[in-house]
Amino acid sequence: MGLNIIVLAKQVPDTRNVGKDAMKADGTVNRAALPAIFNPEDLNALEQALRLKDKYPGTKVTLLTMGPGRAADIIREGLFRGADGGVLLTDRAFAGSDTLATSYALSCAIRKIKDYDLILAGRQAIDGDTAQVGPQVAEKLGLPQVTYGEEIYSAEKGKISLKRRLERGVETVECPMPAVVTINSSAPPCRPRNAKLVMKFKHAQTVTERQNQSEDYIDLTNDRPYLNIAEWSVDDIESDKEKLGLSGSPTKVKQIENVVFQAKESRHIQANDEEIEELVKELIANHTIG
Amino acid sequence: MDNIFVICEIEDGKVADVSLELLTKGRSLANQLNCQLEAIALGHNLKGIEEQIFPYGADVVHIGDDKRLEPFTTLPYTSVIVELFKKEKPQIALLGATTMGRDLGPRVSSALQSGLTADCTALEIGDHEDKKAKKHYKNLLYQIRPAFGGNIVATIINPDCRPQMATVREGVMKKEIFSKTHKGKVKVIDVEKYLKPEDTVVRIVERHIEKNRINIKNSSxxxxxxxxxxxxxxxxxxxxxxxxxxxxxxxxxxxxxxxxxxxxxxxxxxxxxxxxxxxxxxxxxxxxxxxxxxxxxxxxxxxxxxxxxxxxxxxxxxxxxxxxxxxxxxxxxxxxxxx
Incomplete structure (x- = not known):
């Protein structure tokens, strides 16, 4: 029996590859200078979804992401790896969302998708590291949640069985479906792109992207509807607008400080035998080592 | 009302270090705000648990003792804490940024529509001027954390929603006994009243708790x-x-x-x-x-x-x-x- 799985994914700046031009002169982050990537743990979540698809024929995997137009990139990336479809939730009304407003918007979109047995997401995104959106989506939808998932053993007979990886050990948990499960980076990495799927989906686009295309491609989707990446604005979902964006965000950023290190008196040691030995002698003499 | 709450984490009858660290921080914030420090201890067979908590300065310990609260699962803990918070209306709620706190915190904050800041490295009290709305806020919790891969340090506030919630990792705050003889009040939580049958749908089939194999924290x-x-x-x-x-x-x-x-x-x-x-x-x-x-x-x-x-x-x-x-x-x- 096939499952309907929604994978929540986020396009994030690659904070692990921060270059010198990553900060603007005014101390704010220059997002344009950072490469945008598929949030790593969301890829782990996608892999778990694809494994369920391998195991239960007829399973449908849908990616859901909220972000600017260019976030359609990660939906394509997901299609290349085996997802069946995707939804991009994009609107200025979502700008300035904290985790709670984000979760609310996502939960409204999930309600619109309607048919789902399982919602998977990465444990956290590397730009914020909060790990809040998964549990908050679960709460907004009134679903049970299992966080820190590492391996889904089965999802059948109305319940899911999986392994959790915690700080000090592991748990095997059973939970009725539908449920929200977040996946750790300790889970297996996502499979690579599949060449056939890349050929099939390379022209998959949102409406907005297609409008900016040359005419050759405009009619492409008439006989290939799978090339449509759904693009939803705030008007496409049913929501209380007060709970979206800045107004729906209880947390506000009061201040952002560029990181400034306070210099302390450092002693510089040459990497030669003599100076290193002098340093070691000193450390032994003051009982730091030895 | 308007007190500071620390949600304690208990493993094998022992209050976790991170909770004691938060109680220490909570005590100093409570002194600054001139309010009380209250702790929540949930689990099973918790007799005497308050003795571990009072020395760190708690004025009240709320104890919920029920076999459905051991081991930790998200939904029963959420129900108890959300109902308790609705009644007690804390201004600040702190919990450890552990696998438990990072699972529970967002769920509770979502249910209460309050803000939560994860992995704070400092907590301070300060004022805030909202120039646009022409509003002055006194004594907000400044939740300070690095963000964006550590390239910036952000100060986060929750001007309007309560409680102001934050998680802090173990070892970030200092643990310090307030007074060995300090005693507060014990309040028993009526767990039966707060738990719903659907709270126990998630079942832990198997659990291995392993002590950390690698423990760099205690290395000199x-x-x-x-x-x-x-x-x-x-x-x-x-x-x-x-x-x-x-x-x-x-x-x-x-x-x-x-x-x-x-x-x-x-x-x-x-x-x-x-x-x-x-x-x-x-x-x-x-x-x-x-x-x-x-x-x-x-x-x-x-x-x-x-x-x-x-x-x-x-x-x-x-x-x-x-x-x-x-x-x-x-x-x-x-x-x-x-x-």
Whole structure:
């Protein structure tokens, strides 16, 4: 029996590859200078979804992401790896969302998708590291949640069985479906792109992207509807607008400080035998080592 | 009303260090705000648990003792805490940024539509001027945390929603006994009243609790490697040095992400916070996310081939050179001078 799985994914700046031009002169982050990537743990979540698809024929995997137009990139990336479809939730009304407003918007979109047995997401995104959106989506939808998932053993007979990886050990948990499960980076990495799927989906686009295309491609989707990446604005979902964006965000950023290190008196040691030995002698003499 | 709450974590009848650290911080914030400090202890067979909590300055301990609250699962804990918060209306609620706190915190904050800031590295009290709405807020909780891969430090506030919630990692705050003889009130939570049948749908089939195999937190000497080590193989030289000095090996996030070292060794905001006697940073550039977890080390030696690496600014000794050549020299010099 096939499952309907929604994978929540986020396009994030690659904070692990921060270059010198990553900060603007005014101390704010220059997002344009950072490469945008598929949030790593969301890829782990996608892999778990694809494994369920391998195991239960007829399973449908849908990616859901909220972000600017260019976030359609990660939906394509997901299609290349085996997802069946995707939804991009994009609107200025979502700008300035904290985790709670984000979760609310996502939960409204999930309600619109309607048919789902399982919602998977990465444990956290590397730009914020909060790990809040998964549990908050679960709460907004009134679903049970299992966080820190590492391996889904089965999802059948109305319940899911999986392994959790915690700080000090592991748990095997059973939970009725539908449920929200977040996946750790300790889970297996996502499979690579599949060449056939890349050929099939390379022209998959949102409406907005297609409008900016040359005419050759405009009619492409008439006989290939799978090339449509759904693009939803705030008007496409049913929501209380007060709970979206800045107004729906209880947390506000009061201040952002560029990181400034306070210099302390450092002693510089040459990497030669003599100076290193002098340093070691000193450390032994003051009982730091030895 | 308007008190500070700490949600305690209890494992095998013992209150976790991170909860005691938060009680210590909570006590000082409560003194500053002139309000009470209250603790929540949930679990089963908790008789006498308040004795562990009172010395850290709690004025009230709310105890919910029920077999459905042991071991921890999200839904029953959420129901109890949400109902209790609706009744008690705390202004601040703190919990550990542990696997439990990071699972429970967002669920509770979502149910209460209150804000939550994860992994704070400092908590302070301060005012806020909202110029647009022309409103002045007094005594807000400043929730301070590095963000964006450690390139910025953000101060987050929740002007309008209560409670102001924050999680803090173990080891970030200091644990300090307020008074050995301090006593407060015990209030029993009527768990039966708060739990719903659907709260117990998630079943833990099997559970192995393993004590941390690797525990760098208690090591007085840490030899830490960063992305600049280049490979997992090169990391082995750090183990050599650590073994000679009687220390442990740590790693930066970039090194852990690259697969050079296990996650348990990660030092920094999203890893562990350490305060060793000696911290040797090898091939670590020194982003604030990392330094937040080691800057209180008594002594820091930085070994890096980049003379402009930020880590050098907080180091007591800077060795500019190749790690792979420098470490054998350190080992040799140490052996020569201790025999």
């Amino acid at each position: 000497i840490i030899v830490s490697g960063g992305y600049g080590m280049g490979s997992k193989e090169n990391f082995s030289i750090l183990y050599d040095l650590a073994e000679v000095l009687g220390g442990e090996v740590g790693a930066s996030r970039a090194a852990v992400d690259a697969g050079f070292a296990e996650h348990d060794r990660q030092v920094g905001q999203t890893g562990v916070t350490v305060r060793p006697k000696l911290y040797i940073a090898c091939g670590i550039s020194g982003q604030i996310q990392h330094t937040a977890g080691m800057e209180e080390s008594s002594m820091v030696i930085a070994i890096n081939n980049d003379p402009a690496a930020p880590i050098n600014k907080i180091a007591d000794f800077v060795i500019t050179g190749d790690v792979m050549e420098t470490i054998p020299k350190l080992i040799k010099a140490y052996k020569k001078n201790t025999k």
